[in-house]
Amino acid sequence: MHLTKDEEKILNSEKGEVMERLFRLLVRLGDIYGADRMIPVGSVQVAGVSYKSIGDPGKAFLEDIASKGVKVKVLTYLNPAGMDLENWEKLGFPRDFAKNQLRIIDAFKQMGIVITSTCTPYLAGNLPRFREHIAWSESSAVSFSNSVIGARTNREGGPSALAAAICGVTPNYGLHLWEKRQPAVKIKVDADLSFNSDFGALGYYVGKQVKNKIPYFTGIKNANTDQLKALGAAMAASGAVALYHVENLTPEADLVEKKGLETVSIGKKEIKDTYDKLNSGKNPDIVIFGCPHASLREISMIAERLEGKHLKKPVWVCTSRMVKEAAERMGYNEIIAKAGGSIVADTCMVVAPIEEMGYKTTGVNSGKAANYLPGFCKQEVCFANIDDLIGGQL
Amino acid sequence: MKGRTISPGKAEGEAIVSSEPIGFYGGIDIKTGVVIEKDHPLKGKSVTDKILVFPCGKGSTVGSYVIYGLKKNGVAPAGVINKETETIVAAGVILAGIPCVDQIEIEKIKNGDNLFLDADKGVVEIK
Numbered sequence: 086m087h088l089t090k091d092e093e094k095i096l097n098s099e100k101g102e103v104m105e106r107l108f109r110l111l112v113r114l115g116d117i118y119g120a121d122r123m124i125p126v127g128s129v130q131v132a133g134v135s136y137k138s139i140g141d142p143g144k145a146f147l148e149d150i151a152s153k154g155v156k157v158k159v160l161t162y163l164n165p166a167g168m169d170l171e172n173w174e175k176l177g178f179p180r181d182f183a184k185n186q187l188r189i190i191d192a193f194k195q196m197g198i199v200i201t202s203t204c205t206p207y208l209a210g211n212l213p214r215f216r217e218h219i220a221w222s223e224s225s226a227v228s229f230s231n232s233v234i235g236a237r238t239n240r241e242g243g244p245s246a247l248a249a250a251i252c253g254v255t256p257n258y259g260l261h262l263w264e265k266r267q268p269a270v271k272i273k274v275d276a277d278l279s280f281n282s283d284f285g286a287l288g289y290y291v292g293k294q295v296k297n298k299i300p301y302f303t304g305i306k307n308a309n310t311d312q313l314k315a316l317g318a319a320m321a322a323s324g325a326v327a328l329y330h331v332e333n334l335t336p337e338a339d340l341v342e343k344k345g346l347e348t349v350s351i352g353k354k355e356i357k358d359t360y361d362k363l364n365s366g367k368n369p370d371i372v373i374f375g376c377p378h379a380s381l382r383e384i385s386m387i388a389e390r391l392e393g394k395h396l397k398k399p400v401w402v403c404t405s406r407m408v409k410e411a412a413e414r415m416g417y418n419e420i421i422a423k424a425g426g427s428i429v430a431d432t433c434m435v436v437a438p439i440e441e442m443g444y445k446t447t448g449v450n451s452g453k454a455a456n457y458l459p460g461f462c463k464q465e466v467c468f469a470n471i472d473d474l475i476g477g478q479l
Numbered sequence: 480m481k482g483r484t485i486s487p488g489k490a491e492g493e494a495i496v497s498s499e500p501i502g503f504y505g506g507i508d509i510k511t512g513v514v515i516e517k518d519h520p521l522k523g524k525s526v527t528d529k530i531l532v533f534p535c536g537k538g539s540t541v542g543s544y545v546i547y548g549l550k551k552n553g554v555a556p557a558g559v560i561n562k563e564t565e566t567i568v569a570a571g572v573i574l575a576g577i578p579c580v581d582q583i584e585i586e587k588i589k590n591g592d593n594l595f596l597d598a599d600k601g602v603v604e605i606k
Contacts, residue, residue: 113573114566117485132540139544140509142551146544164541222540242543242570259566296500297535297565325500325537325565365517435505456538459517461505 086115087122103153107248114245115256124218124257128160129250130206131198132222133243135167135436136185144189151192158253161198162206164223166190170202170431177442202431203405205378215336218261220249225377225453228317231328233310235336237261240327260328268301268330271346275304276353280470284312285452286359288319294349297325301343303332311380318377319452363455366465369448372474373434375403376451381411388417390475396425398478403433435461448474480583484601485569488578490558494592495529497521502538503545512554530594531556532585536568546571558596560585560603
């Protein structure tokens with residue numbers, strides 16, 4: 086790979102030991118994947134924030150970097166933490182967990198990373214433009230930015246995204262190149278998709294089928310950004326899909342080469358079978374919405390269904406602090422709280438230690454959450470649409 | 480078999496083979512090295528000190544930190560062999576210093592095979 090004189094200086098330790106170590110990781114990745122050079126990135130999304138996910142080794146790694154005084158060079162947002170950073174005590178998060186989590190957050194803050202703690206940076210002020218090169222981790226945000234916005238990022242791991250933030254560049258390979266953004270399989274959908282959970286089920290099924298290939302969807306007549314968010318998140322969790330195209334809906338769909346693709350057909354049966362497969366439990370102890378983090382529109386839909394009602398069992402809505410603030414002004418938070426539900430910011434059901442908080446069965450409308458909850462949170466899962474989930478808790 | 484060096488080093492050990500992709504985050508317990516993903520072919524098995532063979536990574540981008548954590552906790556695999564290593568696994572094994580090669584015909588490797596992995600040269604031997 087070609088390196089500039091300034092970049093050579095980093096490798097010669099002239100910009101410090103931390104820069105050298107992180108830049109070496111980028112050079113190594115660039116060499117493996119055949120990058121010709123480094124390219125500047127417009128923004129970064131850093132994953133690997135929850136103490137539950139990265140543990141003591143991750144905490145030590147981050148505190149070591151922060152202690153050397155290096156700062157990020159570009160706008161860098163942060164993935165969800167393992168708890169609500171302001172309201173953790175009231176929501177029952179364990180104190181010891183909170184102590185470790187706050188140390189991790191401090192380390193990121195010292196590096197100049199914005200403590201957004203959301204998996205939906207594009208709903209909270211980090212919005213790349215079409216064809217902008219970025220280095221994002223968080224598999225669902227990678228999928229959204231590549232597919233729905235048409236920005237360009239590989240599926241960065243937590244450490245490689247952090248390295249890109251501190252060095253301001255990423256190796257030029259993979260999805261940064263137009264020829265690597267072409268679809269490898271056509272997915273023909275013949276089913277009515279109305280609820281966001283239908284898109285989650287479709288995504289879960291397709292991710293399992295296509296693994297790390299790029300799918301090109303036909304037959305999806307309409308979908309808003311919440312539904313595309315649900316579709317992409319599920320595909321990135323059950324598979325490794327970093328980019329998908331949808332005929333007539335996503336910006337690169339008209340531009341890519343679609344001739345001669347192998348076709349997989351998906352109908353009502355596959356969607357229904359996926360619902361059945363993802364349901365391992367009944368009668369949830371808690372229902373959690375907001376995986377990925379809920380948009381203002383999703384919160385308004387929940388508030389509409391809870392207005393004047395009384396919940397017998399808890400409902401959480403996970404979102405970013407920024408969207409929570411807007412929901413507060415609209416009165417949605419008050420409606421949800423009066424019914425007995427909670428708006429939880431900064432975290433989500435997957436990265437929070439919900440299994441230590443006494444919950445055994447969780448209801449979700451997210452294909453991504455349904456994928457992770459059994460393994461990572463030891464939960465039985467009820468996967469259903471918003472109406473059935475809320476109806477069951479009243 | 481000859482492949483591509485992802486992360487240098489040498490390792491020898493028993494093969495543990497998955498025909499399905501592995502997502503380290505939510506897939507393998509960072510403290511014990513045991514596979515915890517529901518319905519995964521390796522569920523309940525430990526990857527510690529073995530040569531972990533799987534087609535490609537999947538799932539969360541936090542997987543790199545899980546690989547690093549497995550190493551720091553002393554429960555990491557001794558080596559990794561893939562059909563295609565993606566960035567998340569690559570960043571994890573490089574950071575953790577776990578030898579890794581890809582572009583290997585992993586169908587030829589069976590569970591329990593005794594493997595020698597020379598990742599410096601990108602070579603895998605079934606003994």
